Amino acid sequence: METVSLDNFLSNGLIREKQFRELVNQTNWSIYKDKRVIIKGCASVPVPTWAYLIITTQLVGIANQILYGEPCAAVKIYSKA
Template sequence: MEAIITNKVAESGIVTLNLEEFYPKGEITTFDLKEYLFMGLILKEKDYRAALQTTDWSKYQDKYVAITCTADAIIPMWAYMLAANYLQPIAKDVSFGNEAQLVTNIITKNLASFDGEAYADKRVVVKGCGEIAIPETAYVEITAKLRPFAKSIMYGEPCSTVPIYKKTSGKLRF
């Protein structure tokens, strides 16, 4: 008699959601205002404007760009706005902060169009381990988007999950 192996995970109806799908697709880089400071301390408007006009903006073409200043200097708001003004027409996206903050912003933007209703009454596992580090914000966002619709939300892999939420008839269980 031959043993029959049953894949219980496949039969469970669990849907896996991989947050890596919302990660920015393309190169991520930084525009650092530090390079435009006079003596590494202050930003002179006239010099800054002139330097921006001669900057090779093509190196930011179709990239995700984080605008920041890594020097310990007081930077006026308009300086970031000027950089964004030059970058916006050529970059895929522009965000204030470091590269990690940019990734968080892009994932949040990408999740904004996520339709939780498509997961109505489904058992959903939000994939926990992957090739790319996903910011915590994404896990919070996806939970908020799924909770009104999903039958259950779990974290991890279909074969080993941590329960997050389960809808029950009448009252809620956590």
């Protein structure tokens, strides 16, 4: 399973929408093609719901399955038919 860590999208220790969207647009999402992907939040900062939605939007149609949370208790949010 591949991991997308929201820690990689922080700007000065926070998730700021403008910078977050820029980083999302610069990310090569094709590396997740046909893989199981888990979107992992940050332990140190609160993560707004829209951050998960934006990343999920990028992965839908690319990843085979998208989950969020911790691997031991992940919640499936998308699966290719």
